Amino acid sequence: MLAAHVQRVIGEWVAERGWEAGPPVVIERPAESDHGDYATPFCLQLAKVARMAPRALAEEARARLLADAEVAGMVGEIDIAGPGFLNFRLRPEAFTRSVSVMLEQADEVGRGAREHPLDILLEYVSVNPNGPLHVGHARYAAYGNSLDRLLSFSGHRVTTEFYINDYGRQMEMFGRSVAARYAQSFGLDLEVPEEGYQGEYVKDIAAEVREEVGDRWVAELRDQGLDDAGSPAVDFFRVRGYQLVLEQMRAELERFRVTFDRWFSETPLHTEGRVQAAIDHLLETGDAFHADEAVWLRTTPYGDDKDRVLVRSNERPTYFAADLAYHQDKLGRGYGHLINIWGADHHGYVPRMKAAVEIMSHDPDMLELIIGQMVNLLEAGESRQMSTRRGEMVTLGELIDAIGVDAARFFLVMRSHDQTLDLDLSLARRQSQENPVYYVQYAHARIASIVRNMPAELEPAVGAGELFDTVYERDLIKKLDEFADLVREAADRRAPHRVAGYAQEVAAAFHVFYKNCRVIGSDPEVSAARLALCLVTKRVVARALDLLGVSAPESM
RNA sequence: GCGCCCGUAGCUCAGCUGGAUAGAGCGUCGGACUACGAAUCCGAAGGCCACAGGUUCGAAUCCUGUCGGGCGCGCCA
Incomplete structure (x- = not known):
């Protein structure tokens, strides 16, 4: 102010x-x-x-x-x-005035109002639906969802989307893997392809499909085998398999308090000819060209190292071509800004995607790509590689079961997304009681307790004059005063971890205040003012936690 | 070889786009409950901000180089 x-x-x-x-x-x-x-x-x-x-x-x-x-x-x-x-x-009056203003703002303390709010499409997680989400995905889910909440609260309009990569070779491999496990459960001698998905979870999916269809595909698989990727049998297991995986993902993300406005499937882009249409259009404008029996997108004028193939010489479109059609669709929906969150393993893909969107939108800043660093999975201090294909991973579900949603979300988002994150699950389980999230939640619960114990006739109110005369009250008020600026800055810098740090600071300022200042039983005017301060603190803490997708308990 | 991210206390990490004596948590050591919740508070120890140059009133922060780590560099996704 x-x-x-x-x-x-x-x-x-x-x-x-x-x-x-x-x-x-x-x-x-x-x-x-x-x-x-x-x-x-x-x-x-x-x-x-x-x-x-x-x-x-x-x-x-x-x-x-x-x-x-x-x-x-x-x-x-x-x-x-x-x-x-x-x-x-x-001036001493500045503190009373400040609390008074925030008290009046009620639950809206810190909410931003933008002069020029953006209509933002935020795309994140977006994985092949061929296996469970692991802790790496969980990090992007937690980060993306907090960013969603933060951008919205800071005054933008945000729509979220999960792009389902349900088309292409990886998914065919997945279909053959499920079909093989299904066949095996009937005693057939079919192997999961070498490049296929070896994880135990595939057996579970196959068993579920078997529940549904019985032996309907056994004869065909015995006669045809798995080699024909486009066969009705393999196709069936691919589709039914990924539907089951997707349902599980959706449920697990929901449990993690992550929801999307829209789940966008890749397949119709191909089957409805929209990938082809996009390519044709770019050929007309001259941004795409034929060479070496392939179709290329001219991305080098936009900072890419080399031009990129859209259609292979075998006439199949690349993943990039589909992504292009997808982003054309996004642009056609009229958003002012696009944000994609990708894992560090995709950062080499950034220049071509930026180039593609610039070609289609004529705006180099339309697409913003946020690269999240990886989660380093450790076991007893030793690094362990995760692989969906081999089925080696710690899943999101296991993480939640081990330490709970609140601790998991806080842990995953309290560090900058730009930093690789070490996660030792056994250590995390042991240390979950020390997770700073409880420190913050405790402050909230403590205030709730004060409110419960407050004599009924006492209303939160701040009179005029020098009501807050201790350094403890003033430090807390100054910290609360920062909230609005913090929200804006954390949003602008795409940095929800700042909110986590801030929440801890507010909690610390409150705990010190609590230790040194009586709320109940002081002079009535002071009690009422301190109660008001407590209420404002409670709301700010609850809001900060909410921005991180963490609950604010009344007791714990 | 080239590109991206990174290197800050014993460990895990902040450090607000250049500001005053570099911070927090955990761990270690020592204190504080016969009034609102001790999941808390107070204190101590612990640093060549990887290294070397540069930019300027001022650098952990910006630039260059070196060393070290992670991730990429397909007509895979």
Whole structure:
């Protein structure tokens, strides 16, 4: 709140003096309490463009700021320190006013309002439906879902989508694998293909299909075998198999509190001729061309290393061609911005996809690709590789069973998505009691308990004047005041892990406050004010946890 | 070889797009419950921010190089 006014005054001042607009005015909270409640190094930065000594600038800035009614209403004094920092000390009334405002905002504290909200399509997880989701996918699910919540709460409009890669060679392999396990359950001597899916879960799927259809496909599989990928039998097991996998994925993601507005299947893009149509169009515009009996997309003018094949010389379209048609579909739906979250193993694919969308949209910034780093699965400190094909993995379900949804989500999202993450399941299980999520949830439960114990006649209210006179109350209020800025910044930087860090800071500030300040049984006016502070804290904690998909319990 | 991500306390990681004496959790050591929940709080120890240059009033942060790790570099998905 203060920051906005300071920025306005500084902005007017800079414009009036005719200086080139310098860097943005950052208001920070100094670590050292001697440096005031808030501080800005702005005058040091302005010194370059203004060609003046920082301290002289600071003198002028201080005079301007104190002359402004809004700023002077909140700030008692402004010190000039060190090489030219401005240090602000708030008036005592600023704290009561702040709590009063937040109390009135109720559950909307921190919600952003954008001048230019974007219609964003957020695509994430998007895997081949040929096996269970593992902890690597879980990370992208947790990250993507938190980003969804965060972008929405910060003022954008977000639609989420899961692209189902249910077409192509991997899925044929999967179909043959399920068919083989089915045949084996009837004593037939058919092997899962070498390149196929060896995991135990395939047997479970085959058994489920057997429940449904009995021996209907046994004769055909005995006569035809598995070699013909397009045979009705293999096709049946591919489709029925992936439907079952997909149902399980959906259920598991829902349990993980991750839902999508739309599940978009790849197959119709091929069967309805839309991949072909997209390619034809690009050939017409000259963005695609024939060479070496293949069709290529000219991506090099857009920063790619080489042009990319859309149709192979055997006339089958590539995965890239389908992705192109899919993104054309997205563009046709009128979103202002597209975000895809991909795993680090796909980052080599980024330049061509960016190029493709730029070709179709004529906007290089239309598509934003977020690359999430991998989860490093450890066992007793040793690295272990995961493989869907070999069936070697720790699944999302196992992770949830081991440590619970709250701990799992918090753990997966509290670190930057840009950082590889070590996960030792046995360690995680042992340490789940130490998961910082409980620290945050405990703060929420503690407040709930205070509210329960509060005498019925006491209402949360903040009167005027100096009600919050301890450093514990003031530190907590300042922390709560940061929430709106934090939401915006975390959203803009696609960084939900900041919310996790912030939630811990609020919880810490509350626990210290709680230790040092009585809520119940103080002077009635103080009690009412502290109760109000507690309520605001509770709402902010609950909201921060909600942005991470974590529950905020009333007791624990 | 080339590209992307990364290297910060014993361990796991933050560090707000360049600011004041680099932070948190866990672990270790030592304290605090006869009033609102001790899943908490207070204190201590622990650092050449991989290394070397550069940019400037100022660098963990930006640039270059070196070393080390992960992931990519298909007419696979």
